[in-house]
Amino acid sequence: MAAAFRRDAPPQPDFSLLKRLARDQLIFLLEQLPGKKDLFIDADLMSPLDRIANVSTLKQHEVDKLYKVEHKAVVSSADQLCFLIRPRIQTVKWICDLVKSDKAVGRVRRYKIIFTPQKFFACEAILEEHGAFGDVSCDQWDFHLLPVDDDIISLELPEFFTDTFLAGDQRWVRTVGSALHLLHSLFGPFSKVYGIGRIAKMVYESFRIQLQTEETRTRGDAQIGNVFIIDRDVDLVTPLCSQVVYEGLVDDIFRIKCGCVEFSPDVTSSEKSVKVMLNSQDKVFNEIRNEHFSNVFGFLSQKARTLQTAYDRRRGMDIKQMKTFVSEELKGLKQEHRLLSLHIGASEAMMKRKTKQDFQEMLRTEHSLLEGFEIRECINFIEEHINRQVSVLESLRLLCLLSLTENGLLPKDLRSLKAQYLQSYGFEHLLTFSSLRTLGLIQEQQTTETLSAVETRVRLTAGRLTEAFSSLAKKSNFRALSRRLNLVPKSEDYDLRVPKDMSYVFSGAYVPLSCRLIEQVLDREGWSGLEEVTRLLNRHEFSVTGSTSGSEGSSGLTSGAGSGLGSTSSPGFGPDSQRRVLVLFLGGCTFSEIAALRFLARERGYRITTVTTAITNSSRLLESLVQNKV
């Protein structure tokens, strides 16, 4: 099933254009500072930069040495320093200190900061405050979108999730709006934009404003017809589930960074660890990435056998045949062989971890939680998990899942679980719980009484009205949603070899809510018939038709179903573009979701491109919350 797309599915648009654009602009910016220079790069920009321009390209443009920004004193002896950073106040402060210390010893250097993807006024304010504004020149590298694979584009902004949903700081909204605008101008015009979530609305609005003010014309033929924008906080359950498709597992265990993974020595069965690019270029990986883990071994061994036969053909060849074999096939076979052995190694390592009793039990608990079955036992399991200090994040993950699926915890349970958690993992997690509550990940079950109490509080402190409301709105209605959208399939035995719906990405136990929403909206071409669902999701849905012609869409968002603007049958939107769908996750998405969407695309003959602020998984999601402030 791996790569078998329906024959009528349109081909993927060529996103490598985005890379070229980014590279050209970077080179242009580097040349703005002529002469030899040392380049300092923010740690989290290293991998994305590597995808855009390699070291030799940088050297060609007179970059002398490369350093990672480590917030330490600088040893560079160059006369020109260039900083390629994310717009973060701490980093800018560090640069200010550096400038100051240079001044103190009477060193004259030229400094240039390239902010990516955007420069913020706050950063420049810091430069000004520290009296370094005149010494440092600032630029902006509009590197919004990194195509990490044929059908995945990442904004590489992991902080989007916490900044936006936790701190309520919406500075990234415009950035994402610009990214969407870029996609629109390269691959648009979009004929339909659907979305759900408060931030999704804001992103669309920002996109619309940019569309209106900047008079850029799209390149005539629409390559992408439909866009779906979804907030991560619409579906927080899915990213918290343990992943069981191969790619997701690799991410959970080894962590994929920008489409690249480092396999440790126990996988490679040698001294060194090996870095491998994981994308559709890797033939072996491409065939197993979307597979449920239980199938992977079977597939790999079969692959090994075919490979062996290919090798075996050597026997009985004459010299001439041998020559063509060596020159044409052998290299490919060797490459495949190497990859195969790596993936087998990785699978073994996973197997070791995942077939353990504990893991099986954990999966069982997760599935019970999703089904809403034997909750008491689940709580006991979680309690034990905490008591045994199995893992800070895993315990937290299960707690969050419990609260999300149960629509909050009983006050008694919550208090006891929280107390135990603090005893196990330390008091500092008091702050973690506060963050989790703001996000609605761990909530107290609200009786009607407490609800009205909140309401009175709302009335009293009008100033914090929106915050109070949003905390009210954070109520998860998972159980009801699950029933409405049939997220938990009924069938008892699920043949994972022949998946019949998207639930296969979670062993047939659960269809990811986010993907189900996308499926339903695409099927219905709007939100009609999903009124009850959107009510449960706090009514932030929208759908706009013909957003492309600025003035037509100017009357803004139409909340609710089907009330599109303009005409649907405008020319230029061929059936091909209609089947190309862009799904934009605000706050990250998981490989399991991507696998589910790929399944959906295969079933319906779509081409789905996933655009996400970052690839996430349960540990990344929770780490960002645990680290916060502590």
Place this chain on the structure above:
Amino acid sequence: MAFVTASWNPLGDAFYRKSELYEMSWSLKDGLRDSLVAAAPYGGPIAVLKEPQRRSPSSRPHLDIYSASGQTLASFTWKSGVVLQLGWSVSDELLCVQEDGTVLIYDLFGSFKRHFSMGQEITHDQVVQARVFHSPFGTGVAVVTASARFTLATNIDDLKLRRLPEVPGLQGAPSSWAILTQERQTKVLLSIGPELYVLDHTSCTAVYPPGLSPDSGSILQMCVSFSYKYLALFTESGLVWTGTSSLQEKFSEVDTKMRSAPKQMVWCRRPRAQQPSVVLMWERLLLVAGQCGDTIQFPLDQVSVLVPELDGIRVLGGFHQELLQEVPLVSQEIFKIASMSPGALLLEAHREYEKQSQRADEYLREIKEQSVLSEAVAQCVEAAAHEWDCTTQKALLRAASFGKCFLSDFSPESFVSICRELRVLNAVRESTVGIPLTHTQFKQMTVQVLIDRLVHRRLYPLAMEICRYLKIPEFQGVSRVLRHWASCKVQQTDLSDEAVARVVCAKVGDTPGVSYSHIAAKAYESGRPELAIKLLEFEARSGEQVPLLLKMKRSHLALSKAVESGDTDLVFTVVTFLKNEMNRGDFFMTLRNQPLALSLYRQFCRVQESQTLKDLLNQDDDHEGLGNFYVASAFKEQRLEGRVAALQNAVDEFNKAKNDFNAKATEEEMKLLRFQKKLDEEKGAGLQGMSLQDTMETLLNLGLHKQAEQLYRDFRVPDKRFWWLKLRALAEKQDWDELDKFSRSKKSPIGYLPFVDVCVKNHNQHEAKKYLLRVSPEQRVQACLLLGDLEGAADAAIERRNEGELGAVLNRCPASNRQLMERLQRATAKK
């Protein structure tokens, strides 16, 4: 049109023509007698100041501004000092140079704009003569004082006064002088008697015009051409000397046979002129002195003023205005009597064709035989451009169009563009508009400038029509006109704010390139803030509204607009602005109403100013937030006392927030910290900062069971947890005896399976087996499996008849153990 050549006068081998532009629509009693007159080049407006010398307050001079056709634009009584010179700036402003060195600037409609002075010394000395000139830098003013000192300002929009050095031997004004612009420097050329001097910023140098006869006497008059390239001198003996203004080359010397100095002398030439000339004007005579030595004389019946243009001269009189120019070569060729040029033949051919005469064909054949048809068409098109009379234009264009029919590969572009341009030119030449532009001037000045001129004249509808007709991109054309129109409209004080806003919105709509914030800024500048706010409402991009709102001190509105724009940078800009502008209390109150701005500022404070963050939370009575703030700050405290103090603050805040759980947890943390400190001091256990569980574990590992038990009781640690903990700690230490004792201390709250598990994990099968018997029946199978005791597991499973457990055992059963397998399968089948 048969008499096109009637107004032609031969001069050397070229012709000069004088054609009437307008019969002036003004009614001046005495013509231009006793008046100061200034007319702007390129068919610009005319200013007339009558009897400028009158000083008594009872009868002040009158200043009138007219269009070139004599339509009144403004008229008012002059109330300032004595005006010596009038002049027009490049942007259609009227400059009035007064005796005291003050320069007053008025717009086209006579409203005062600003003034500047040419310097302190000049006020004292009095100006005797002044000139307004155009240079590459803009419009300049030059004056000479009674004490014979020159002062220059090369650009009135960027005023830099330059006092030129003294001229030796000069008293009062020189006999004649002119302004020169050479090598990006402005100089004065002046004559004292027969001598000629160049005065620049640093020195005064005597110069000698090459070939000027030494006995020609004093230089009485001089003039520099439109392009500053050529110079003409008039001497006492009536000679006109012409040459380059660099005085490197002499062109000619013409004897005018006139002895008195002319009233005015100007160059008359056109680009690629055959026979440039100098035009001199006396009281009743206009004399054209060509370089060939020939002259043409016209009698003058009225007081006139010569206005030099790029390609000729406008002769402005009290009743008429005429254009005097050399006839362009192409017109000469077509209209010259008995001309056989291709254009002339084509014109003739077309004329015959219209008469339906077969001679049309003969003419055509003749042109075709010489294969010069395309040249003929081109000539006709070009000649049409130079004609003033519409009938002649039409005749030429029709002839061109006729000739074009016989050509297969003639590009129509020039024809089409000339037609369009002529249409525009004819429209602006209309007496009601009064801009007598020639085609050459129009090309030089560009359509953009023409539109600007029309806009200055407030001829908005015409300007818009022209933009649309010439298909000028909206941004440079229509939008620009609308922008000016709206900016002008908001200054109209006779309309109410409401009405102006409505009118502006109706006209401007959402034309791209017209920014409402720009118009609003204009309204604010002219003192109408309410109107400005109304106009800002129409601005689609809320970001654009913010800077003006800040300027107008509407901070709250600015903030909400910034928030609306969704541009966080803009919000932050406003926030920083407000922070400096307002007192702290008001600032916080403002933020409270804007959650987005508040959270943005909070984020900033979190990194930059934690104290401000605290104040913010305080202001909001956000006790929970404050509690969290104190907890976070506790972790930054290195010393225990500081940490405990911070935590105590947190407890207080949590209590205020009625969050018992957090308060209690914080209190317990304080208790734990103290306990850890005590033990660290007593035993050196290194517990500081550990979680409760880790503390207990460390204590158990250190064998401090009593202290661990104390924590277990004090902190009401759940039994299960403590059992797990102790179990693991003991097993890891391989303290099997203690483990055994522990298992018997009371009934295990976690069952006995974990006992088996830890023993197996620590590789002690023997100990593990000891606990097997105490494992509850439900977990027995699992325990057996842990131990690797398949038989036992099978027994237990069969006994419990549990399908799942049977399966689990079967899975683990190796294929070699066939007997066991069969037993299990039987048991499964029996079910």
